[in-house]
Amino acid sequence: MIVNAALSASDIETGAFLLVVLLAILALTMSSVKVVNQFERGLVEKWGAYEKTVDPGLRFIIPIVQKVYRVNMREQVIDVPPQEIITEDNVVVNVDAIVYYQITDPKRAIYEIEDFELAIVKLAQTTLRNVVGEMTLDTCLTSREKINNDLRKVLDEATDKWGTKVNRIEVQRIDPPKDIQEAMHKQKTAEQERRQARLQATGRKEAAEQDKEGTILVAEGKSQSILLVAEAEAKAIKLVSEAANQYFKENAQINKKLDVIRDTFANQTKVIVPSNADILNVIGLEGAQVLPIRKEQKGEAAPR
Numbered sequence: 001m002i003v004n005a006a007l008s009a010s011d012i013e014t015g016a017f018l019l020v021v022l023l024a025i026l027a028l029t030m031s032s033v034k035v036v037n038q039f040e041r042g043l044v045e046k047w048g049a050y051e052k053t054v055d056p057g058l059r060f061i062i063p064i065v066q067k068v069y070r071v072n073m074r075e076q077v078i079d080v081p082p083q084e085i086i087t088e089d090n091v092v093v094n095v096d097a098i099v100y101y102q103i104t105d106p107k108r109a110i111y112e113i114e115d116f117e118l119a120i121v122k123l124a125q126t127t128l129r130n131v132v133g134e135m136t137l138d139t140c141l142t143s144r145e146k147i148n149n150d151l152r153k154v155l156d157e158a159t160d161k162w163g164t165k166v167n168r169i170e171v172q173r174i175d176p177p178k179d180i181q182e183a184m185h186k187q188k189t190a191e192q193e194r195r196q197a198r199l200q201a202t203g204r205k206e207a208a209e210q211d212k213e214g215t216i217l218v219a220e221g222k223s224q225s226i227l228l229v230a231e232a233e234a235k236a237i238k239l240v241s242e243a244a245n246q247y248f249k250e251n252a253q254i255n256k257k258l259d260v261i262r263d264t265f266a267n268q269t270k271v272i273v274p275s276n277a278d279i280l281n282v283i284g285l286e287g288a289q290v291l292p293i294r295k296e297q298k299g300e301a302a303p304r
Contacts, residue, residue: 028063035059036070041106043069053107071106075167078117080124082173091137094175099124099155105163113162120159124169127154137176144171 035058036042042054045067054068061068082096099120103109113119131150132140140147148169155166 031063032060033058034061034068036068039072039074040070041073043071043106043110045069050107050111069110071103071109073103073106075100075102078120078124080121080128083125083128085129085132087132087135087137087140089136091176091180093132093137093140093177094173095128095132095171096173097124097128097151097169097171099169100167101159101164102167103164108161108163116159116162116164119162120155120164120166123155123158124151127151128171132174137180140174141176144174147171 034042036054036056038056040056042059044051044054044059044061046062046065051066059068078099078101080097080099082094084092085095086092101120109116128147128151131147135143135147148171151169151171152166155169159166
């Protein structure tokens with residue numbers, strides 16, 4: 001019974017040892033498997049020295065001997081804290097910015113600088129002070145694009161040795177002191193009021209010119225209408241005159257003759273005319289009986 005008990009204790013110790021060994025092997029096996037994500041690159045070190053760079057995927061290393069550092073290759077953003085900067089005309093402005101950067105060489109990004117983000121923030125602040133400090137307040141407020149380009153150029157050149165690329169920089173705010181902001185606001189309000197007054201004056205002037213043009217057009221229209229009516233009346237009179245000359249000239253002549261006869265013979269009862277006189281036709285006696293006038297013979301007495 002005592003022997004069986006001793007064997008049982010030994011078996012238990014052996015089993016526990018084997019279990020520990022198996023767990024250690026399993027842990028080592030698990031630690032030898034590394035996964036590098038699609039947006040990462042892996043830096044493999046052997047005994048603390050750089051060995052190689054691996055692409056995304058499942059990677060195996062020698063536990064304890066090798067290590068893998070994963071480096072994010074995506075574009076990243078760093079917020080540059082606000083800082084007070086004195087402009088060329090001695091105005092204190094509060095400026096902050098955002099830096100967009102991307103690692104292009106993971107080896108240099110890890111081994112060339114200890115804290116890349118801290119370094120780029122300090123470099124951006126220093127560059128901002130240099131760029132903004134050479135500008136007046138008005139230029140600074142209206143030249144954000146120039147400030148962005150100057151910052152990006154300086155930072156891109158400085159960070160190239162760190163295996164990174166500064167894609168762009170955006171200045172978020174440029175805030176002058178409150179008293180200057182109030183003065184600028186009043187100036188802006190005055191300019192808007194002047195602009196509005198100019199627009200109203202221009203509008204009234206254009207409206208007056210349009211009214212004048214409208215009056216001129218109406219007058220020209222009336223003048224043209226009167227001219228057309230006069231021309232039409234003249235044409236009508238001409239047509240009537242031509243028609244009268246063509247169709248009523250003979251009747252007019254006859255009427256004129258009748259008027260003359262009426263005036264001539266108004267107080268006479270006898271008319272002595274030649275038998276072939278045209279007046280017979282005029283007074284309507286054509287074909288009527290005409291008494292011939294007897295000529296007196298010599299020696300005859302005149303009738304009583």
